[in-house]
Amino acid sequence: MMEVPLFLRGIFVVTGKNMRLYYTKPPVLMFGLLFPLFMFFAFFVGRHLDLTTFFPAFLAMMLFFTASSVGPLITPWEKREKTYERLLSYPVTQDSIILGDVAAGAIFGIGISLLVWIASVFFVPVAVTNPGLFVLAFILGTLSCAALGVLLASPASDSPPNVMIFSNLVRFPLIFISGIFVPLQQMQGWGLALAYCSPLTYLVDLFNAAMSGTSAFSPFVDCSVLIAVSAGFILAARVIQKRNMMKGM
Amino acid sequence: MNAIEAKHLVKRFGAVTAVNDVSLTVREGETFGFLGPNGAGKTTTIRLLTGVLSPDAGDVRITGIDIHRHPLDAKMQMGVIPESSTVYGDLSAEQNLHLSGQMYGMPRALREERIDEILSQMGLNEKRRNPVRTFSKGMKQRVSIACAIIHRPRVLFLDEPTSGLDVQSRRLVIDTIRRMNEQGSTIFLTTHNIEEANTLCQTVCIINKGKVVAQDSPERLKKMFDTTQSVEVSFDRTVTRDLFAAEGILRAEPYGDKWRLYTDNPDRVLKYLVGRAERESIGIMSLTTSGPSLEEAFVHLTERA
Ligand SMILES: Nc1ncnc2c1ncn2[C@@H]1O[C@H](COP(=O)(O)OP(=O)(O)O)[C@@H](O)[C@H]1O
Ligand SMILES: [Mg+2]
Numbered sequence: 150m151m152e153v154p155l156f157l158r159g160i161f162v163v164t165g166k167n168m169r170l171y172y173t174k175p176p177v178l179m180f181g182l183l184f185p186l187f188m189f190f191a192f193f194v195g196r197h198l199d200l201t202t203f204f205p206a207f208l209a210m211m212l213f214f215t216a217s218s219v220g221p222l223i224t225p226w227e228k229r230e231k232t233y234e235r236l237l238s239y240p241v242t243q244d245s246i247i248l249g250d251v252a253a254g255a256i257f258g259i260g261i262s263l264l265v266w267i268a269s270v271f272f273v274p275v276a277v278t279n280p281g282l283f284v285l286a287f288i289l290g291t292l293s294c295a296a297l298g299v300l301l302a303s304p305a306s307d308s309p310p311n312v313m314i315f316s317n318l319v320r321f322p323l324i325f326i327s328g329i330f331v332p333l334q335q336m337q338g339w340g341l342a343l344a345y346c347s348p349l350t351y352l353v354d355l356f357n358a359a360m361s362g363t364s365a366f367s368p369f370v371d372c373s374v375l376i377a378v379s380a381g382f383i384l385a386a387r388v389i390q391k392r393n394m395m396k397g398m
Numbered sequence: 399m400n401a402i403e404a405k406h407l408v409k410r411f412g413a414v415t416a417v418n419d420v421s422l423t424v425r426e427g428e429t430f431g432f433l434g435p436n437g438a439g440k441t442t443t444i445r446l447l448t449g450v451l452s453p454d455a456g457d458v459r460i461t462g463i464d465i466h467r468h469p470l471d472a473k474m475q476m477g478v479i480p481e482s483s484t485v486y487g488d489l490s491a492e493q494n495l496h497l498s499g500q501m502y503g504m505p506r507a508l509r510e511e512r513i514d515e516i517l518s519q520m521g522l523n524e525k526r527r528n529p530v531r532t533f534s535k536g537m538k539q540r541v542s543i544a545c546a547i548i549h550r551p552r553v554l555f556l557d558e559p560t561s562g563l564d565v566q567s568r569r570l571v572i573d574t575i576r577r578m579n580e581q582g583s584t585i586f587l588t589t590h591n592i593e594e595a596n597t598l599c600q601t602v603c604i605i606n607k608g609k610v611v612a613q614d615s616p617e618r619l620k621k622m623f624d625t626t627q628s629v630e631v632s633f634d635r636t637v638t639r640d641l642f643a644a645e646g647i648l649r650a651e652p653y654g655d656k657w658r659l660y661t662d663n664p665d666r667v668l669k670y671l672v673g674r675a676e677r678e679s680i681g682i683m684s685l686t687t688s689g690p691s692l693e694e695a696f697v698h699l700t701e702r703a
Contacts, residue, residue: 152468152469152470152471155470155471155474155503156470158503159470159501162497162500162501165500166486166497169489170486170488170489230484230486230487231482231483231484232483232484232485232486233483234445234450234480234482234483235478235480235483235484235485235542235545237449237450238448238449238450238473238476238478238480238483239473239498239501239502240469240470240473240474240501240502240503241470241473241501242469242470394451394452395451395452396411397411397451
């Protein structure tokens with residue numbers, strides 16, 4: 150592309166717009182913030198689970214929910230409020246809008262999860278054995294989850310509630326098959342096969358590798374899978390949204 | 399150089415061909431009116447010209463820049479006021495304008511200067527910090543226009559900018575279009591209001607069913623519309639078509655129990671009808687005249703095309 154500076158500026162401005170407009174929308178607060186906290190209390194607190202062992206998985210879940218909750222909302226919301234056409238008439242393309250939506254989700258995910266991690270340091274003795282890997286887990290995790298969120302917004306719909314329901318139908322099952330509540334090492338058969346299919350599994354594994362130093366796969370495999378699925382989600386969102394555009398606004 | 403150059407644009411939605419081989423050229427600095435009845439394909443054409451939709455065939459150049467190949471450079475040249483798309487209701491007028499200015503890469507100081515200027519021109523100064531959600535339709539449209547002109551675009555697209563507006567907003571919108579044109583912007587305006595096109599535009603192009611059916615100066619097109627004025631008359635007894643074989647009556651059509659007479663000179667037709675009825679002692683039950691009808695002109699033009 151010959152218009153790289155314009156393209157980057159478009160992504161930057163779209164990201165800023167998303168951050169300002171969508172971080173405080175009720176569905177984002179509900180499914181991005183409250184929900185993972187409820188899950189935490191429901192499954193970990195009072196069950197005498199070893200919090201330290203499960204903390205990396207919880208952090209991965211937090212990152213997953215926060216980062217993937219912004220994306221599904223933005224495009225349907227803009228279509229319903231009829232701001233989408235106007236947005237497209239600015240010097241942006243569908244690509245810069247998609248990347249701006251991913252960036253907004255990713256920043257939300259990183260911000261909230263970092264806060265949770267910092268706060269938790271006071272309550273749970275969580276070690277980080279490999280800080281470099283920990284940073285990488287945050288970045289790749291938030292990127293892939295935010296990309297998933299944007300992909301979930303791609304079906305042609307201008308109804309945010311429908312898209313939120315759809316995206317939760319996809320997101321909820323993932324947390325039960327990704328080695329969050331049952332470590333991967335204890336899974337077998339079908340459960341394990343499913344877990345291998347879930348991108349979240351590799352994020353959980355990467356957090357385990359970075360924090361406790363024990364993981365099912367090599368961190369290299371985890372990182373490669375997360376990079377690949379991020380690219381895959383973004384490309385899929387791009388193809389679907391382009392096709393929707395050919396059919397009309 | 400031409401401000402807008404579109405060649406053989408085609409856009410289909412399933413079985414509907416919304417834009418069917420439209421080519422048009424808009425010279426730099428002119429105000430170009432794009433007229434057509436509802437569903438004619440005006441909005442779809444604007445979306446193709448502004449790069450919001452991709453055509454199935456054909457290409458578009460904005461100030462010489464191919465919009466398909468260089469969408470961002472091309473979009474930098476234009477300001478767009480879509481038909482039904484609005485600005486962000488959660489943001490204030492001022493915030494919307496800042497966002498728009500950022501999209502066009504304007505530095506903060508320049509944005510602030512222009513925003514002050516535009517908000518007062520648009521009569522929005524007092525409410526500049528209120529969320530746009532709380533504005534009336536006319537005020538929202540003024541914010542929308544302000545957002546599209548903050549960077550002084552070389553080409554300004556407006557899709558039915560005045561439809562459904564209150565008188566004050568309408569006047570502000572028209573004044574703004576005029577001022578932008580005087581300052582050198584090329585204007586591409588869709589409307590189904592002939593008078594508006596007539597007073598604002600140097601060139602008028604008429605589209606119907608996705609095809610351009612006429613392109614000319616408003617004066618010449620108006621002559622064409624003139625022949626679409628009509629007189630409707632009904633009598634107390636049945637009459638035959640012979641009665642209407644008179645000078646000035648271009649065409650007579652039965653219409654329920656009435657006759658509709660197309661003319662370019664309603665005065666003459668009225669006098670003729672009254673005189674003739676008097677002489678033959680026919681009672682006139684009703685008599686109405688209607689001005690040039692765009693709809694009629696379209697029918698006329700498409701029949702010819
Ligand atoms: N997104 C769409 N999907 C299907 N048909 C469409 C779509 N947009 C427009 N059309 C059809 O294309 C034709 C032209 O519409 P439009 O360009 O909106 O006309 P206008 O703006 O002149 O009223 C209409 O028949 C309309 O129903
Ligand atoms: Mg329209």
